[in-house]
Structure formats: C-alpha cells, structure tokens
Amino acid sequence: MDTTIDVKAFAPSGATNGYRDIHRKIKYESELNKGFKNRVAELSHGEKLYSCIQCGTCSAACPVSHYMDYTPRKIIQMVREGFKSEVLSSSTVWLCASCYACTQECPKGIKITDVMYALKREAISGGIYPKRFPSAVLAGSFFKQVLSFGRNSEGPLLLKMYMKTNPLMLFKNMKLGFKLWKTGRLSLKTEKTCKKGDLKKLLSDIDKQREEVTL
Ligand code: SF4
Ligand code: SF4
Secondary structure (H helix, E strand, O other), X not given: OOEEEEHHHHOOOOOOOOOOEEEEOOXXXXXXXXXXXXXXXXXXXXXXXXXXXXXXXXXXXXOXXXXXXXXXXXXXXXXXXXXXXXXXXXXXXXXXXXXXHHHHHOOOOOOHHHHHHHHHHHHHHHOOOOOXXXXXXXXXXXXXXXXXXXXXXXXXXXXXXXXXXXXXXXXXXXXXXXXXXHOOOOOOOOOOOOOHHHHHHHHHHHHHHHHHHHO
C-alpha cells in the first residue's frame, strides 16, 4: 500500500525548495477496486469469503505464512476491501503450497485455497504478478505453452523461467540439465498435439459458458 506522491505538484508556484517526493502508506477509498471481491468470489465459488470474521485461524494453520508478505487472513480482508493491485502483486499468492490446511480449519467454511487459485488466475491474465518470482513466471509460461501447443515441454519451459527470473541459475544447473538430457529425462524439443487449436477452442468455450451462467 505504498504510493508515491509528488508534493511539488501541490507547492505554491515558485516554491520548490524543501519539497520532495514522499511515500504515503494509506490508500484512499476512491482508489480501491470495489468489484474485486465479487470477481474473486465468482472465480472461486467463494461467496463465503464475505463472511470472514478475521479470526486468523487460516494464518495460524498455514505452514508458509511467515514467508508471505500478507498472511492468508490479511489477503482475504484485502480482497474484500478492494486492494486489487497489492493482492495480485504480492508474493503470498505464489508461495501458497495448496496444502488446504487453511480451508480445512476455517470456522466459516471459506475455501481459502480456491481463493488463492483464483488470484493466481487473475494475476496471470492481468499480467500483474511479481515479475522475477519463479513460481509466478513458471505458472504463466506453463499456461501460455499449453494453450499454444496443447502440451507442456519441460526443457523450453525451464529455459524460459530461468531467463525471465535469474539467468545465473541456468548456468548453475547446467550440469544437472545436461545429465538429464543425456539420459533422456529432459528434452529441449517443444512438444505439440496434432490438433493444437482444439484445446484453445475448448477453453474459450468453457469461459463463454461460465460467463453466460454468471450473467
Ligand atoms: S480462518 Fe476463515 S474466518 Fe478466520 S480469518 Fe481465515 S478466512 Fe477468515
Ligand atoms: S493452502 Fe496455501 S494459504 Fe492455505 S494453508 Fe496451505 S499454503 Fe497456506
């Protein structure tokens, strides 16, 4: 929720000395995305997220919450309040290991794991995710690859992930990659299905049907 504002813009004319960029830690209500919670609820069949009582059980049950920038409890509240860009660009969504502990323990039956999946999908389709974060880049590249070719190809996928996140890691793991390639465990070929357009059509039909159902 860090927003930079240029206070020079508000300075009296000619009075620039002493004015500098500052960060404000609050977000004005007019900047919130009020429809965000409905979109997330619709994607995750998660209307129950409106009934969160902010008890924090999900955060306590989550094995990786101490690595997250916002705990699951905070994410649910931020979704409800409309902090769309903060939620989608957070590491939380990508650190979620889909273990379902939070969903299991939530006293209000909120499907928090499904909410996390919905947020991942929104982040990828909107291109709003931590840009050099491996799991976010991997998920986005995997989705695009399967959509274009109908299949996943591990070699090209790994290459893309390393190039977009940390090219040095590519050199570090090159020896292992070579061994896997030599034994036939890793291919650099891009695999394709014979009718690669079919999957794209199928997915777009599902999207259309879902939109019709929610209208
Ligand atoms: S456990 Fe459920 S009710 Fe409690 S904070 Fe988490 S989502 Fe909200
Ligand atoms: S599903 Fe994700 S958010 Fe929930 S407890 Fe597991 S890692 Fe944490």
